[in-house]
Amino acid sequence: MKVLVTGASGFLGRYVVDELLREGHDVFGGVRATSNISHLKEKGVGLVPFDLVDKDIMSSAVKGMDAVIHLAAYYTFSGKKELYQRLNVDATKELARLCLENGISRLVYCSSTEAMGPVDGIADETAPLRPVYEYGRSKAMAEAALSELASKGLDHVVLRPSGIYGPHNVDDVSYWFITSYGRRLATKFIIGTGKNRIQFVHVADVARAFSQALSSKAAKGRTYIISEGRSYTYEEVYAILGEITGIPPPRLHLPPLLAKVMIAPIQSFNSIIGRKDFMYRISTVDSVTCDRAYSIDRARKELGYEPRYDLRKGLRETYEWYVENGLIQ
Template sequence: MRLLVTGASGFLGGHLCEALSGKHEIVAMVRKGSDTSLLTPLGVELRCCDLADPSSLIGVARNVDAVVHLAAYYTFTGDEESYRRINVEGTRALLASMINSGVARIVYCSSTEALGPTGAEPANEDRTPAPVYAYGRSKVQGEELVREHASRGIDHTIIRPSGIYGPRNFEDISYWFISAFGGSVMGRFVVGDGRRLLQFVHVDDVVQGFRLALENPRSIGRTYHISDSRAYTYDEIYAMLAAIFGRRPPRLHVPVPVAKALVAPVEGLNRLMGKDSFMFRSSTMETFREDRNYSIERASMELGYSPRWSLPEGLEATVRWYRENGYL
């Protein structure tokens, strides 16, 4: 199969292209100036386009059999208009290009942030979305667009990964979480009661989810959570990281209002300096009150999805990679 992969030079895109290039012919959509050093050895075709420029997408889907749409604006800090313009209108332009080129299959990368906080029980794909970030809201709109185009002849599958971690990840909450724990006071205490739930997924398992969706016709018209087999409490995750970094697990629990007051000066200074840190924002402290717990039962039953990485093993391997490559 000849596949157009958008966001191919990104963290997930690079891993996916590596995994699929042996079996499929990859056409990699990248922005001008992107680092394509990992893609070039794979022998993929490069097409320079930008979701922020709909005119650049007019012919991007020509001569392919299917599209894997990973590209997105993703910072958790951007303005609502940028998310709408890139993640929503960019997806609309991509779908138009598919129709014009006669391409009838898309696997769309959404996010569990489209759901928002879940409560303590694992949330399935039928739960009504209630995103709290602009990024999640843009993903809900993207999902709606993809589903609407089913009536125009485009078969879709929607994949919602949870927080992705793994080697070569430098721009995601998991890296911020790990680096903050390893290199700052954040590893000395837990915000909140430590009992809220968080669910990550190793990039290899996300690649598995996309591969299974592409290869199984049963996935058409379906939405799937792709994640670890279970969620962990913050206390459990901090204990894992403490063992990896050779520390004692933090015992101090700081109430969320106190944590917000503590990070406020740092947040203000960062703004004055034109910097931003997800881990040092008042709004981030609120997430320590929330559960993010997702059911993968549908993907397991319908696609045969089975996570290969447990979180303790995956974190240890990821931290080792960061250390060996000078990122910690």
Template sequence: MTDTPPRRALVTGATGFTGWYVAKELLAQGFQVRALVRDPAKGGELVQAGMEVVSGDLRDAASLKQAVEGCTHVFHIGALYREARFADSVYFDVNVTGTGHLFEAALQQGARVVHCSTVGVHGDIEGIADENAPIAPGDVYQESKVQGEELFQDYLRRGMIGACFRPAGIYGPRDTRFLKLFRTIRDRKFRMFGSGEILYHLTYVEDLARGIVLLGTHPAAIGETFILTGARYTTLNELVALTAEAVKVPPPKGRLPIAPLLVAAAACEALCKPFGIEPPLHRRRTDFFTKSRAFTSAKAERLVGYAPVVDLREGLGRTAQWYFEQGLLK
């Protein structure tokens, strides 16, 4: 009887939010996990969890070739997200050129790839969007992710094996991007701008991580692109009300007109960007009040059995509990 060869997965972005959960899920499913980190000093938690940590950078092709060596799978979660201090060219250096380096290494190794994109590639949407919705990026980050997807398709044609996914609104314990919303609601400083009836779609990170690993193991995922979301979308008004419930305060009342906020955000960006300062108010932050985001994961459910199970109320409650435990909410 021949022993089954071990499955070894390289995870980029494992020191980040989603990447950490993907790496944990891989361990739980019996993978040997190798985490790519730029600074090995930040990999202590990964090592304690039973992962191998290797030093590398998406912009360094040689380091990626070494990192992928011996791996059966590559889960590419790492990316440069939106920060005003970076020049536009840096997004393409990391999210496009660097992604290409990783794909090339995976192709040469024969590793199966799962590539993380974003539902942001669809830009402004109408109704409930699926994978066939128009591609219409609205900022440099989204454009870099579109080009990353184009590279993915190119490498599929060259013989790489893999799947691509577009996640929506990732949240859960360890996340800090939604902390400001929880904190302003908890401190009773939140103000609703506009009607609050736009649609919003959140994805609990543990559900997402299970879905991502599924795309790396299910035969029907190969060559496909999927949207991965939570079980349901909601209105912004309901999201705010459920968050208030999670942080144990009454839901905020009243609302303000949106137009002055949009003007202030544009002016703030214009003043801060030349100095490389992260503006306290971005136009993309105003998207929270103005852009509907509702998607369907029907394709992933049908083809690979993706099935998110954490209800929005439960997920927000778990997230709030973690914030309280970490002292991030008083």
């Protein structure tokens, strides 16, 4: 199958490309002029110009393809609402329209559990969408746009990965969390009770899910949460990091309000000097004091998805990669 992967040069993209190649697909990477394409060249992947802001380039990219996996997105800690709308919502809708127009057999879209926002208990795909960040809102809106086009014949599948981590991730929430711990910047306090739950997923598991969604007949029009099979409390995550790094986990608890007061001037300073640092943002306090726990039963039953990484195994592999590549010293 000829498959276009948008965002192929990114963190998740390189793993999805590799997985599709293992499955025998004819893979084409949708890339911008500024993309780092060294990995794609090494793999012999066909390169196709792709730009979320250029409809003509998108139209040319999908022509002759059998399927499209749409990973490219706008994501930053302090993004602008209009860019989320333009790049994550409008561009996705246009790409889906082009897929429909060109007879693409399937579009697999990378959404996020952030489209759901904080949850009560263990949430599945039927839970109401309550995103709290612009990124999550844009993903929820893009999902709605795809559902509208499904009524016109669009064959699509939506995957909602939770927090993705793994080697080669150098600018994401999990990257900041792991490296901050490794640098002893996040080892002094636990914000709140530490009992709130979070759920991660290794990038290789996500890549396999995209391959499964591409070929599953049962997946047409369906949405799937892609994650590890269980969630962890923040205390448990810190304990695992402590075991892996040899750095004792934090024992002192910091009330959320006090944490916000302490973080506010750091966030302001980082904003002035242009430094991106997820760990020192007031919104992070809110994030770590609510629950993000999910069920992957639907993906297991309908896709045959089964994660191969638990958090201990995956974090150890990721931490060692960061050390080997000088990101933690």
